[in-house]
Amino acid sequence: MPPPFAGAAALSDAHWQSLRYFNLYRLVVAALLLVAAYLHPASFELVPATDRPLYLWTALFYCASALGSILVLNYWPYRFNLQLSANVVLDILVITLLMQASGGLRGGLGAMLLVSLAAAGLVGQGRLVVFYAALATLAVLFQQTLLALGGDLDLSLFFQAGLLSVGFFTSAISARLLARRVVANEMLARNRGIALANQVYVSQRVIEEMQDGVLVVTPQGEVRLHNPQAEALLGLGPRLSSRLEDYSRELDIHFRRWRLGVGGEEGVLVFQVPHSGKQVLARLLETPSSEGDTLVLLEDMERLREGARQMKLAALGRLTASIAHEIRNPLSAINHAGELLRETAVPDSGDTRLVQIVLDNAQRLERIVRDVLEIGRRDRCHPEPVAFPAALEGYLEEFIDKEGLAPGVVQLEPGPSLIWPFDRTHLHQVLWNLLGNALRHSQRQPGSVRLSLRSGNAGQVELHIRDDGPGVPAAIREQVFEPFFTTHNKGTGLGLYIARELCEANGARLELLDDPEAGAHFRITGRIQDGSGQK
Template sequence: MPPTCANLDTAATEEQASKAGGRDLESFSETRWKSLRYFQLYRSVVAALLFFSALLYPSALPVLTLQQGGHHVGLAGGYLLSTILSAVVAYAWRQHASSQITASVLLDVLVMTLLIHFGGGLGGGFGSMLLVTLAGAGLVGQGRLVIFYAALATIAVLVEQSYRALQTDLEATAFFHAGVFSIAFFAVAISARLLARRLLANEELARRRGIDLKKQTLVSQRVIEEMQEGVLVLGDDARVAQCNPRARQLLAAGESEEPALRECSPELLQSFADWRRQPDGGAVLVQVPANGVQLRARFVGTTGGDSDVLVFLEDMSRLREQAQQIKLAALGRLTASIAHEIRNPLSAIRHAGELMREERRGELYERLLRILLDNTQRVERIVSDILELGRRDRVYSELIDLRQLLPAFAEEWSTREQLAADVIQLEVCGNARICFDRSHLHQVLWNLLSNALRHSRRLAGSVRLLVGDGRVAGQVELHVIDDGEGVADDLREQIFEPFFTTHHRGTGLGLYIARELCEANEARLELLGRGKGADFRLLGRALGC
């Protein structure tokens, strides 16, 4: 499923939640929780080594042997159980991390101080174990607690040394060693804390950049997916690595797998091979056999170290349509202004011609006057059609019942064209309701029926008006079919173009206006079939007015 705006909102929500929760350099991230677990595992391993060494190798640690008293082994066993419990809590309960670290350090300081005391002082090596504990606490601890841990270890060592001095002779060297260890406690704790702050700063920077990169990636993916151009990423072997939905649509490819150029468009594959041999910035025109669409392909090499190539695909029919719309928009503004200026003198000419018709001056005079009036009427019809285009954007849709509208319209049209009642054949079935502007629908039907009558044989049933439900739910189809010669294959693409006509008295705007009005009402007008007779289908909405 492609990324949507909801994905972008999720990324933004995550960032806002982290800020709202006070997530700063001192907070516990997932990385720091992992570090805390590793610290607890280290303590468990050390405790296990102390305990099992006392049981299996008494000579290695004589301070914990049974000969020194069972309470020493009990101390090691209790320390092992405590460290195992701390590790379990760190894995199962992700709360109060500072309390867990403080409890662990207090336990280590107590146990190591007792071991130092029973082992004959700092010379036994257990003071170094405190350095490791303080280093680990400095990496995972928070703020001033690290200094507190170092101070606690210092006090414990000094108290133990003072107690030993009271019990035996006072040795200056022993106090010197205790002082050195105390300085080392603070140095290790502070150094570890500074290193941890630097790591936290880098982690926070990476997290923020990751959020920004994620949002940027989602935006880029959304832009590519919504592009009207098709985008392909091709490798050296012409294999499609990535493509957007528009490219699949243009190449008539399925959704299950990446499209194969050899199957979709051999011309595009050949153009890619030519571009590989001689890269240039020019675009080429290729054909897609599956749907007959002509594409404009442009190849662009990537700037990275890889050899992938970007291919941008544009639908030439859409480009031509856009160019035509721009041209027609400019032409429409010009012709509309001219049409308003022409109408007044045109009405005067027509009125003068009607007055001249009352005079009888011979056959030549009558023929010339008839030519004048016919062409005046044709020009006036062109002006009316052009002005009708200016009203296509004013749509007042309503749900129209075709069972009631079409019989009355067919009767009116037949009367206006002076036709027999059986020339037009009406068949209505299904829902027969369409969402359309009433005046627009009247104009569309009039143009379609006039075009059908012009090319029909004017016999009974020569023009058929059929209504039925569309293939898609909520749609209605309206067909206007004649029994004429049909539309030639070489003219099918031109019949909807403005001012194109095959009739000497036509304006070339009827079908163009009909299609424009249909599009304004979110409907579609198209020519079906290639047999005898023309079949124009209006596909409109039956719901949603």
């Protein structure tokens, strides 16, 4: 949703407001002319009227028309150019009649047209102002011609009329140029306002969507702005105060020491949130604002550590995959040589036992290399609709047959039928690793290894794998998914790591749950596919 900005509407309001001021000016002038018409000539005569009735009725009409223009504008704010043109034409007509009633150009009322033309040019932003000037020129020349035909033939008045007409056009053109400049400045200000509003809107959305918390703090320690992530990290609830000390007292103390430069405080602080016990990294940055505000960025230390751990594991995975490629060729040669030695060795001799040790360890290395290379295949993921629980039944049958298990050791509990998009090769590898791990630590009794499928809310699906073994000690629960970590003397330490990587490649998540009623309890969480083929 774009930010609201009253661009065109604001410009139109400015037009109408200028027209209101113009009408108020006309009303004031009309009232003054009407007052002047009623003053006694002997006491104080502002205008020397030669035709007093014409002057009086014209001033009265001017006052009424100005008042009517204001009422029309208030109750019918439409057709801006029409209303402006009507007002200017009325001004030209009225002032021309007043000039006729006050002796023509001798009365000095013709100069009032200069003000009306200039105001019309500015209010109308230069539109039709030259036409208004031409109309005023014709009116003045017509009025002067009438006086000449009536016997008042003064050639100097025609010269004054010409000068006044030049003034009309000069005023009109100047107002037009000034209006164009005003329009250009208004458009520039409007565009900059829109750009600024959009920038503020985008910045606000970016701040709201950031994973980090953001606080904007004034030099006095008042929190001017914070985003929802800051509320979540600091455990904020409804608060009446905006003081930083109410957000975090430890952060407030560090902020004040940092502002004062006491003790060489740096703009970095790691503190613990009292309510949640969560560790938060705060970075204080100065802003170039005139108010001297400080930007405080809050980051969850747990998320930072997890990100660093993932980067380390990814780098380790690439390194081990590269090493595995280099090991595979000499390892094949060792295997081949060991097979030849076993064929030529004397049965039941010490050489046979040594050769078998070589072959066993070579096969273990081969499994490690194969598992490491499997990590690199997570990028070649091709999910396809897999029908559950039918697929599980097929995998379990293959696993039971391969391991030679008694019936009932591995059991699949009844569950819903659904479609789960997953790469079949990856699913086979994940199940094989998890089932092998569960079987290795189980008691191998009926029901020792149990699988259950559940459909959760919002289209989620969960696959649970439990065993009746001793479980995973709490001290090593965080390490079980790390590469090369194993508690079995013949294990490679890559099974669970590879299983989790393959699950993530398919948009699923593998977790170790804390289940007091079972040994080890692993859960794979993903999303089912609906009827339209969407996940």
